[in-house]
Amino acid sequence: MKKILFYLTSIIIIIFLEILFSRISVLGLIFVIFIGLYRGSASGCSIGFIIGLVDGIFSASTFGIFSFSYAVIGYVAGRISKRIDEENPLAQIIIVFLGILLNKVVSMILEMIFTANKGLFYIGWTTIFIVLTPLFFVIFKKWWFKWFKRLNVER
Amino acid sequence: MYKKNPTALLSFYLVISILILSFNLNPSIKAARDFLFYMVISPYSKIDSAIFSVNKFGNNIKELVDAHQEILNLKNENKQLLTDLLKLKMFEVENKRLTELLNYKRNIRRKVSIARIIAKPSQQYYKTLVIDRGSEDGLQENKAVYGFYKNRFGIIGQVTDISKNTSQILLITNRISKIPGRILPANVDGIVVGNETNELEMSWIPNDAEIKIGDEVVSSSASDIFPTGISIGMIVSITQTGHLPFKSAKVRATIPAFQLTDVFIE
Structure with a gap:
């Protein structure tokens, strides 16, 4: 129950921040990767699916695309956590960057398949915020420890 | 069960996502989107409006002070211009008088x-x-x-x-x-x-x-x-x-x- 409340609160805060500050629209994706890395594939893809759904409501893209891509990214983040050191800030930045790339590619392909629109591969300058990924990770960790005693890494 | 088999869980989410995409729910969620935007943006816009009003008030005061200063400057400039104008008029009268004197001096035989x-x-x-x-x-x-x-x-x-x-x-x-x-x-x-x-x-x-x-x-x-x-x-x-x-x-x-x-x- 506590976990559901934590995720619900986190998602509301993240979505609220994304709406108010459109320049940090990657915050949701960073949170999905954070959960994937520290809580494993199952949690990663579940949170990715939910945040993707909510993001889909607020974004201009076709509803369902983000839920698909975020779920994939959360799952992949959970998988690769076994192979990398997730505490390394550089690794965090690279993973988030790759996550954004994967999101763009998957979104483009799905747009082409389901809406017959030519997808546009475009990474906005706002993605420069990925350099702040280590800072966001620290904040997410502190937020986690406000709720729970330890951050279980399921390996 | 799902925690032990995340791939199955992912597959489930992907299937749901594809179903959502297939049914094209965009028109249906438009109302929900509008409502949620209203819920999120409404208080923010009120705060923003309040900040804008305070900012505008500050700007108005600044403009008022600037305008006051400008009026003082213009008044000083006006005073200076009036003084200059008076001087010019005096010079004009002097010039006219001296011209008359010179003309008269040329005409008298002495x-x-x-x-x-x-x-x-x-x-x-x-x-x-x-x-x-x-x-x-x-x-x-x-x-x-x-x-x-x-x-x-x-x-x-x-x-x-x-x-x-x-x-x-x-x-x-x-x-x-x-x-x-x-x-x-x-x-x-x-x-x-x-x-x-x-x-x-x-x-x-x-x-x-x-x-x-x-x-x-x-x-x-x-x-x-x-x-x-x-x-x-x-x-x-x-x-x-x-x-x-x-x-x-x-x-x-x-x-x-x-x-x-x-x-x-x-």
Whole structure:
């Protein structure tokens, strides 16, 4: 129950921040990767699916695309956590960057398949915020420890 | 079960996502999107509006202060411009007067120089003037001094005391001034004496002389200082004395010396 409340609160805060500050629209994706890395594939893809759904409501893209891509990214983040050191800030930045790339590619392909629109591969300058990924990770960790005693890494 | 098999969980989410995509739920979620946007944006927009109002208020105060400062600057500038305008008008009047003087000087046949009046002693109002020419300018005593006023040229006095750079003019309105005058057209001579007003006293006019009010009085040939025929004034009244063979007349001076700023010197 506590976990559901934590995720619900986190998602509301993240979505609220994304709406108010459109320049940090990657915050949701960073949170999905954070959960994937520290809580494993199952949690990663579940949170990715939910945040993707909510993001889909607020974004201009076709509803369902983000839920698909975020779920994939959360799952992949959970998988690769076994192979990398997730505490390394550089690794965090690279993973988030790759996550954004994967999101763009998957979104483009799905747009082409389901809406017959030519997808546009475009990474906005706002993605420069990925350099702040280590800072966001620290904040997410502190937020986690406000709720729970330890951050279980399921390996 | 799902935690042990995340791939299955992912597959489940992907299937749901594909189903959502297949059914194209975009039009259906539009209402939900609008509602959620309203819920999120509404308080934010109110805060934003409040911040904007405070900011606008601050800007208004700043603009008010700036405008006040600008008004002060403009007022100062206006004062300066008015002063400059006044100066320009003074220069214009001075220029016009000097031009008239120069034109007149060209037209008169006498060799005269122009001097500026630098002092009109208050106690000596109808007695003396001080001009800015002295011995260094080649000025000599007992030279005739003329004035030009409203296109009229006339005698105003003579040079008395001379210093290095200034000189004193004894006015014809001074009580001690006595100059020979001639009434025209009767061609009758008399003595014009100062009265310390703008009206002179002309005495020693023969009783039988045919003079009348309005006749002109000019300098007489009997004078060593003043050339003949220069205007002194105009008769304004005549006084008969029955027991004497002479009569006297009041003469209004042609040139009011106290209104001059420059004089001609012979």
